[in-house]
Every structure is written in structure tokens, then in C-alpha cells.
Amino acid sequence: MRFIRLTIPLILAFLFGVFGFGIQYVPSPWASNTKEFIALWIRVIGGVAMVLGTYSLAHLHTTKIRRKQEGWGYSIFFFLGFAMMVVTGVYNGGQWFWNAQVEHSVYDRLYDAFYVSAGATMFSLLGFYIASAAVRTFRARSLEATLLLLAALILMVGRVPIGKAISDYFPTVSEWLMQVPNVAAKRAIMLGVTLGTVATSLRIMFGLERSYLGGGD
């Protein structure tokens, strides 16, 4: 059992890791085709997992309705929305789902009128959250916070036309802040992230890291 649950996955992780690393350096159509083929399999497995995901979603909302949990009424809308999209998607404006998707069908209209609008509404909330987060961040409680506040003020003023009207230095300094300290910090994080990514990959490839298999060390 341990062999199936642990040893085989570790061997596969090592083999695929070494193989994936190796073919990056082989400049032949065979290598690029193989990469595409593996990517295709990931998509196929993803497609199968999607069924599980849909089941999970349906199970979650069924349980909520059955147990009359708080907000269970919203779960009814999940099933309504799900059924509507499936039915209109399958019907495909009278062309049925095996044909190319018909434009401006009911499915399209539902997507544009409900889904896109609801997404845009959620996204617009971000503006308010940014404002509230900014208020919290820009409280000059320490030296670092004061510096941050100053940098933010210069940057904001430098990015709007009034900044240039006040002084030519504002756009220049704000550009400098973006291009020098900001980029330096970004690159430092990226270097660390890159090394961390490689180290994590190696830990998985060499079987040092096994928690993704669910077991212990």
C-alpha cells in the first residue's frame, strides 16, 4: 500500500521532473510536441476533475438546503442559475451544443446581462476597499509609515496634471520612485521567488517534500 501511495508517486514526480527539465534544453520539434502532449494531458485530467468540482458544488448547496443552514435560500439560486446556463448552453439558440456557439443567443444574453454585470459589480467594490485600506496604511504611526505616506503623496500628486502645475519636480520624483526604489524592491522579491520556486521544485522532485501527497515527512 505504501508502495502505491508513496513510492510510485515519488518515482513519477522524479521522472517527470527530470524529463520536463531535460526537454527544455532540446531544440527539436519532438521536444516541443512532447511538451504540448503533456500539457494536453493536464487539460484532460483537468476536464475530469471539473466533474468532481461540479459535484462538490452541487453537494455543498444541496446540504445547505437540506439542513436549512444560514443563507440556504441563496443555494436555490445556484441550482436555478446552473440549470439555466446548462439548458441554454445545450440548446445553443436552436443549433444545439454540437454546433458552433450561436452569437446573441439566450445563453449569451444571460452571460452578458447577469454574469458579466455581477462580476463588474464585485470588481467595482475594489475601489472602496482600496480607499479604506489606504486610510489605514497612511496613518503616520512610525517612521516607515511616514515615509510611505510621503512617497504615496508625491506619487499621487506627480501622476496627475495638477502635480506638474505645482512643480515640475513632482512628475520627475514620482517617476524616480516608480523606476528606482519600486523596481529594486520588486526585483529583490522576484529573485527570492525564483530561487524559492526552483528549491520547491527540487524538494518535490527529490522526494524531500511529501506533504502534497498527504503523508508526513
Place this chain on the structure above:
Amino acid sequence: MELRAPALRWAALLTCVALAFCARPVASLAAQGSGPARTKGAAEPASETAIPAQGEGVPAPEPVAIPAPSFLVAEPTPNDNGTRITVRWPRLPSDREEEAAKAKWRYVVYIGVDPSWRWFECGALGADEGLITGEDISPFYPYRFSDGTEHFFIVSPLEVPGIAIHWLPAEKQSLDWLEGSRAALQQCESSLAVLKKTIEERELFIEKVARYRPVWEEKAKEQANAGTVFAWYLKSADKRERDLTEAIAAGRDGILDNLARYLLLNALIGAEVENAVRAMRAADLPDIERQLRDAEEAIRAEGATADRYDDYDRLSYARSLALIREAEADVAATAEKIVQEVLWRLDDLLRQAQLPPDLAKLGVQAESEAETDNAALAEALIDWHAALAKFERDSGPEAEKQWAEAQAGLDQAMRQWQGAMRSTVSTRLGAGKSVPPERDYLRPEISRLRPVVDACAARFRLMRKENERRPYCFRLGLATPTGERTKPFAFVASAAARPSLFDMSKLVNFIYAIGFTGAVLLMVVYVRHHPDVFVRRIPGLEAVDEAIGRATEMGKPVLFVHGLTGVGDIAVLASINILGRLARQIAAYDSDLLVVNNDALVYSLSQEVVQEAYLEAGRPDAYNPDNVFMVASDQFPYVAAVAGIMSRRQPAANFFMGYFFAESLILAETGAMTGAIQIAGTDSFTQLPFFITTCDYTLMGEELYAASAYLSRNARLLATLKAQDLGKSVLLAALPVGMGLSNLGLTWVKVIFTAYEKGF
């Protein structure tokens, strides 16, 4: 991960090794010389050539004596497809001569499939291109680091404009015809469906308007203002009806056009097959296959000439046509049956539509069925092949003219044929004598053609591949800035492109990857003997116990939120590792863990990991599969669902782990409002400020990857963190060293830090 004395020692040692490495590859590769399978131009005695004087009335440039290069080398260039060739030749003896010459002439590279055949111009070398200098070594120049004495030019032979390899364009053309005929049929089919809908829409509209029209007409005569509105209603209704009627007429004309196009392409393929049968000098398909095998052996033999390749290509094309013909043999649908079916369906719809007389008239004057001249079409095709073959071999303007004429002749024949056929089908439709087909031919024909097109495309790719790898010849000439060309130099170099086993452009990347892997393994071995590994305190991870303890005390759940990326992202694997360790602790504390997912694969993985963690903690009974669930697969539905869970379940601790986008702030701010202790970890530096602002602790960048090792306290895993420190030490040391060397003018140092360049 703080540096300590041993780490510093390691860093210094590795910096020295890295610096030593900088020098070695440059020196050794420079000494290696060129790559494999190249042919050098014959070392003729240096000759001189001169730019000819320009025509009358144009000031003649000063004639320049140009020494012929002492060699010309062509060699395959490694790249993803192995389809490129590098041509190299020496610079002039001194920089001064080179600079002076740039203003007066440029190098021109010519390509040919055989020295005695036509030469095509690949392109002219720009004033600042194709020169490798000692100061500006191109890190992705694949073969070696040059000492700056050569020019180079990289060519993808089949991309050279105008280069013709007879059977390749012919095969491509047949493929286009096949694809085109299928597309035309598909278009007919979908246009018939659209036409049906438009007719129904028009009928409904007329019916609806008919109900209101009397009222509108009545009202339009009444009061001034209301009358204007109702008059506008009437006008709009008339316009809409007219638009729909015109759309029906346009749809009908489009179907007839597509039908005529399908018939033309079908006839062209038929004519090409017939011509090929006459010309292929082969009895049947097995005979062609046999000949093709012999031809393939001939091109694989050493020193295969262009004629051998021509034979191979001709037979490949013949086989392609024979296969198309074979596919046609047992087909129920003939072109006539397709026409009959389309016209009958169209006629049926038009009868239903009852178009007004002005639009019922067909787009093309169709008084009688026009004659389609199949013989003229076949003849134009034969001329086209003959002109292409001549153009490929002869470089004179006559061949070029004939080629252009043949192209124009074929286009003309095709236009005439299609025009005549359009007239014929219009006449047949106008006559209203269409009869129902025995069965549905159109749809099966569309389906049948697909595999035929795919097979033809596969054969074309095969032929193209052979032609990409065949030997090509190269010559060098000169051009003035005004475009005058000299007679090319006598050298002819030849090479065949081919893929290589190792992409030298990624050599530096490879060395670093191997070096870092070695460092990780060394550190793992090192900690086996020195298990007391120091790792700096990471407050975000120290707070994990506190967060879980708080949740346990409050009797509230812990919420684990994944980022938006899938399992292909290493950040997801890192967060899964953290999840496993958190789940084990939570199981031990007998608290609740909720895991929300937006990717089906991540969901499956999370479920498995959490279940195993509970099992390992000895609490399999406490595991509730309903607590690991998928909430949505898109960004904002995910945000809405998770924010809802936070508001309703009021978790005591929130963990945000993975790669986040715009949703990060909404999630973390909602969590902050519920009063939960929040720990975030992400490598998305654009979202880090939001997490830092709204969360109690944030794992920044690499800390996300270090978290699993940190939480486990396993010495082998901590060793990899030390290897990361070592890597950072090398980079830290390299920064000032690199800056110093660059300021001293030693720019080659950048080669060792150009980790990956796509190259050509």
C-alpha cells in the same frame, strides 16, 4: 534566512567558482570553432569586384575595390525547429576599412537549392547587424563566442520570399483548394440555416406589424405630435421589413456564390488529379509508394542533389493526389447531387419567403446555363506547373515573366469558370425546376472532407519538413545604398538545417540549474552531519500556532483560501504543502478547517491532502469531506462566495495562500472586518501591498515557499532553505562584482548573467 559565518564562507567560495566559470566558457568555446555539418566555401585566391557605375543622368558612385572574403561558411543553427542556417564570412582586415566600407556597400546573401539553379536573395546585411564583436558578445550566438572577426547572417530557407520549390507550393495549393471547398460547403450549410431563421423572423415581423398597422395608420392621420410618432413607427416598420428582405436576397446570393466556388475548387482538384495521373508516370498508388521509397533512399544518401529532392517531392505530391482520388472513389455525393440538394433547399425557402419582384431577381443575369471550360482550366494548371518549374531553375527575367503570366492566366481561368458556374446555378434556381434529392448529401460531404483535408495537411507538413532539412547553397554579393547589386563572389557554401540535441543558447541557464541542484543536494548531505540548522524567525509562521489556538478557543473554524492559479503553478504546490501541515495541527487541536477552492484539480488535491493529514494526526473521524469544497471557478464569483462564507461562518483565522490577483484586497478586507486573525502568503508582488495592509502577517515571496520547511522543522527541508541562502549570497556578491567589471569595460561578464535568451 540570515547569513551566518559558514554561509558567508560558502558564498565567497561559490563567487570565486562562478567568476572562474565566467572566463572558462568564453575561452574554451572560442577555441572550439564552428559546429557540425558545415561546408566551407572553397579557399579561392582573393579576388576583387567593383560596384558597377549607375545609368546615365545618375551620379555614379565612386567605384570601390572590394576584396573577396577568404571564406564563406554555412552551418545549421540550433533552434526549436532546427530550420535555420547560419552563414559566416570574415570582416575586413581592419576596423577602419570596415567602417569606411559600410557607407558604400552592404553584403547581400543569396540562397539556391542547387548551384546551377536559380538564386534568390535572402536579404542584405544592415550596417549594424551581423557582426559579433569582442565587446558585445551575443550570449545567444549558438556556437561559440567569437573574437569579433566575422559577419554572420541567419536564414530560414523556406521563409525566403519568392523561393520556389516546385511541388511544395503545388501541394499547398491543393490543400488550400480542399480546405476551400469544405469551407464553401460549410458556408452553404450555415447560410441555409441563417436564411431560414431570417425568413421566419421576417414572417413574424410582418404578421406582428399587420396587427398594428391599421391603428398606426389611423393615428398617423390624427393630431400633429402623435401623428408624427406613428408615422415614424410606420416608416421604421417598412424599413425593418425591407432590411430583412434584403438580407434574405443577400443570403441567397451568398449561397449561390459559395456553391459556385465549391464547384470550381472541386473541378480544380479534379483537373490537378487528371494532369498528375498523366504526368506521374506511375500506374497506381502502390507503384507510386514504391517509387517514393526509392526516392527517399536517394535523398538520404550522401551528397543528394536537388534533382533527387525534386523527384522525391514530385512523387510525394503524386501520392497526395492519388490519395485524394482514392478518397473520391467511393463517395455517394457527386458535385451534381450537392448542387441539386442546395438548390432544392434554397428554392424551398425562397418560395416560403415570397420576395418582392425587384429582390426576387437573381444577383447575376442568368438567362441561360453558361458553358464551363474544363479544358481551359486544366491547360492553365499545366502552364502554371511548367512556369513554376522554369522559374525555379532559370534566373532570367523571361522565366519570371512567364511565371507571372501563368499565375495571371490561372486566376483568369478560375474567374471565368466560377462566373460561368455562378450563372448556371442561378439559371437553374430561377427556372424553379429543382427536384428533391434522394437523401442528405451536403452534411455527410462536409464531414467526409474533413479527414481528407487533415490527411492532406499532414502530407504537406511532411513535405515541408523534408524541404526544410534539404541542403541549400549560399553565395555572397554586395549592394550599394541605392540598391545596385554586384556579381556575387565565386564562393558557394552549402548546409542543411537540422535540429541539435542541446540548445546552446540555454547553456548558461543549464549551468545555473545544475549548479543550484548540486548546492541543494550538498546542503542536504551537509545537514545530515550537522543537523543543527539555523533559520531566521518568520513571524507569519510563528503566528500559525497562535491563530489555530485562537480558533480552537473560540470554537470557530479556520478558513484556508487558495489563490486563483491551477496546479501548474508552483505557488499552488507550496500552498498545498502548507495546507497539509496546517491540517495536521488543526486535526490535533480538534478544530474545524474550511478549505475553499476555485480550481477542480486543486480541489481534488486539497481534499486528498487534508484527509491524509487528519489520518496521520490520528483523527480520521474528525475529517469532514464537506469542509473542503469548490465554490466557483471564476475570479469574482469566487470572491463573492468566499466573502459570504467569511461573513456567515465568521472564521477565527484566515489563511490566504497562493497567487492572487485583484481579489486579494476584497478577500482580506472582508476578513479584517470580521475580526479574524489573517495570515497571507503570496509570490504575486503586485498584491503584496494589499495583504500587508490588511493582514496581520504576510509571507512575502520566497517565504511562501519556505513555509512548509519551516513548519515541519525537518532538517532535510531546512537544508534546501540554506541552499536558497547560498544562491542569494552568490547573487549578492555578483552584483557589485558585475558592476565593477562593467565599469572597467569588461562587458562580457553579462553573458554569465543572461540566464535565458530565446535566441533566434
